[in-house]
Amino acid sequence: MVLRSSILILIFFSVFCELLFSQGNPVETPADTVHGQNDSIHGYPVAESEITDIINYIASDSAVFDLKSNQLFLYNKAELTYQDMRLTAGKIVIDRQTQILDATGVADSTNESGFSQLPVMIQGSEVYEGSHLTYNFKTRQGSVSQGFTEADVGYYFGDKIKRVAGDLYYVKGGLYTTSSYRVNPEYFFSSPEMKIIPNDKIIARSVFLYIEGVPVFWVPFAVFPNKKGRNSGIITPTFGDDGTYGNYIAGLGYFWAINDYMDINATLSYFTKGRLDLKSKFRYALRYNFSGGIEAGYSRIRLGEDTDPDKFSSDAWMINIRHNQRIDPTLTIDGNVTFTSGKSYFDNITNNLNDLLRQNIVSNFTLTKFWEGTPFSLSLNYFRDQNLQTGDINERLPSINFSNTEVFPFRSKDFTGSNASAIEYLSYSYNLAAIYNRQKINVETTTGVDSVFKDSRPGVRHDLRINFTPPFDFITIRPFFNYTELWYDRSIRKYFEPADSSVLTTTVNRFEAVRFFNTGISLSSKLIGIFTPEIFNITGIRHTITPSISYSFQPDFSSPGFGYYGEYKDAEGDIVKYSHYEGSLFGGAPASELQSLNFSIGNLFEMKTLENDTTENKFQLFNLNTGLSYNFAADSLRFSELFTDFRTAIGGILNIGGSARFNFYKFDPVSNRRINTFLWDSDGKLAELTSFSINLSTGFNFGFSSSSDLNLDSIERLPNETVFDKLDHVVYDIPVSVSFNYNYSENKSNPFIPSRISNLRTNLNFSLTRNWKFTASASYDFIRKEIGAPYITAYRDLNSWEMLFNWYPTGFYRGFRLEIRIKAPDLRDIKITKETNSRGAFSDF
Incomplete structure (x- = not known):
């Protein structure tokens, strides 16, 4: 060298x-x-x-x-x-x-x-x-x-x-x-x-x-x-003492640069009090073609003697497979799949907060194909969701999706819109989803012996959408028809057993199809109003109103004539209706008739200002949307909740957004639900707030400089000194970046048991000098009155060395880590580390 x-x-x-x-x-x-x-x-x-x-x-x-x-x-x-x-x-x-x-x-x-x-x-x-x-x-x-x-x-x-x-x-x-x-x-x-x-x-x-x-x-x-280039060699270990596992040598291993396109490494960590960790990573890449790798880890813990009452044993492992490849411009493969023994692996092997707080591991492996010049596309997917808390696994192998985007089958090649026949505005789209789903669920029993429930079932869903959009000058009319068909290999039947008042469920294994549809028509328009106040360089304010009304019809597919629902009498003699396809992948057919009239209106306020003789600025002032629906076929509670949402930005500094919902019916605390009585009739008020949320966010950059006449970017910075001493004699520049995000939400679906969330999160970044950089983040919960996940970091550029300081002041993983190391990537193992976290060998903040 x-x-x-x-x-x-x-x-x-x-x-x-x-x-x-x-x-x-x-x-x-x-x-x-x-x-x-x-x-x-x-x-x-x-x-x-x-x-x-x-x-x-x-x-x-x-x-x-x-x-x-x-x-x-x-x-x-x-x-x-x-x-x-x-x-x-x-x-x-x-x-x-x-x-x-x-x-x-x-x-x-x-x-x-x-x-x-x-x-x-x-x-x-x-x-x-x-x-x-x-x-x-x-x-x-x-x-x-x-x-x-x-x-x-x-x-x-x-x-x-x-x-x-x-x-x-x-x-x-x-x-x-x-x-x-x-x-x-x-x-x-x-x-x-x-x-x-x-x-x-x-x-x-x-x-x-x-x-x-x-x-x-x-x-x-x-x-x-x-x-x-890359060279094979020994990976330098670290040494230390762990409060739980004793003295250790961590990260001792070997790196093998196989060739220009692949390499592999393997490391070992040994603890004197009964712990052994192994890790290995294999990588491969061919530029502009493919890349990927396989990573595996194993952790074995044996704490205490066989006769110790607090003896602890653990065997945890993890395997991760990644691959990304563009075979041609229309065919790609992208996958990231992880298998693990459980959450104990991450608890043992790392102090990284993202891994420690992880609740699920979601894996995907997808092949995507589309046919250029056609509306067709196809995707094949493997999906796996592992719950690290319960050990439950949900897996889809395979998941096939075929899509035919919107097509106008009767439209001529020289279509221009003028003098076109009405049938040329008829379009359709189609989507196919085929899934084979497997589940493994761990069930806790009252006897203390857990059991495992396993289930696997296939399902196919067809969706056909037909639209007709004839052109009109001031209004858009769109009749539509949506058809769905589901294919299953089984259905269920339920029976009431009077002897023990239980409900028996049997499975019927045979091919069955579920078919349902809805149809309707929608009308929408756009109204624009403009006025020019001619004050403060405002050249115009525009108000755009977008009213929309639609009617939807859907039959009651729970009627006996369709055969999708069954019923039985319970112990009280009440009739209980159920779907033959409960628990199926795509569910069953809708259970009630729908004749819904939907209203919505959107309001958009925009303003245009004149910056100079040739330049104008345009920005949004306020956006407000509201909507309501009425179901003619319902026997009660025909009005839906009134919903509204809004958003605005004040001067590009403060962003505000939120939503609210209002209910017109009285809540009955006895039945714990809304009853068919208007609030206006019972309480003399039009509606009641059931949910509300608002978000406020802002961020800004500023700086402290020794001369207000100089641009901050052009001021000479001190390489090593701080700026607190003799500020009037030194040239300094301290750029600062601050962001705040406040969230408040309230749910009053049950007015007697409301729930609230109110928290503030802030992030701060600043540089005292060119070489000193600080970041800090924290959140505060106003309901619980506690600070959540504060995090402070400091970075010091020491020319060819660098210093990193990370500190979690509170919480389960509280502690700090100080590291001084050579910046060169090949020499980063030459470092000095001090930390207070008990798992020092794995403190990768």
């Missing part, structure tokens, strides 16, 4: 200078430059070379070829170029007699190092530097003094690099760091001796980690990969 790029310098000189010996270059002096020509100098030995491209060399001061010493001298801003490689230095000397190339800088008392124009080689996009470069073509050996080059992350440095036979290099005084400071970096890895095998590995002896010039860590030797 160390000095890999500097070695390329020697390789370049080996090829480059052999080329110079194989092609003489007569000196030309015009315009302070000398260009190499592709001919030879007679009388001097010429080495063989396979290089055929032209070599150019330039010197700003002079280019001298000394025939007596057989040397070529390039002075001041000397430059040699060949293909995509270029060498620059203050002085370049090529000795044709000894076949040695020497490149150095020039003395410069104004430079901190005492030299300027140090040798620099550029190849492609990479840059390599050194204080002194030499190469001997006879022995094919060379050296680089004070070699310096940038790596993928950080840079390498060596006091002396020597090339011996073949591709083998020895380095004296090697150094590596990701610090941005070349002089006195805040940390670096150092080794007095290294052996480098290009494109293979680096072997270093006595490796020290220095922080602020102080050695803090040492290993007798180390072997580093010396290849670009």
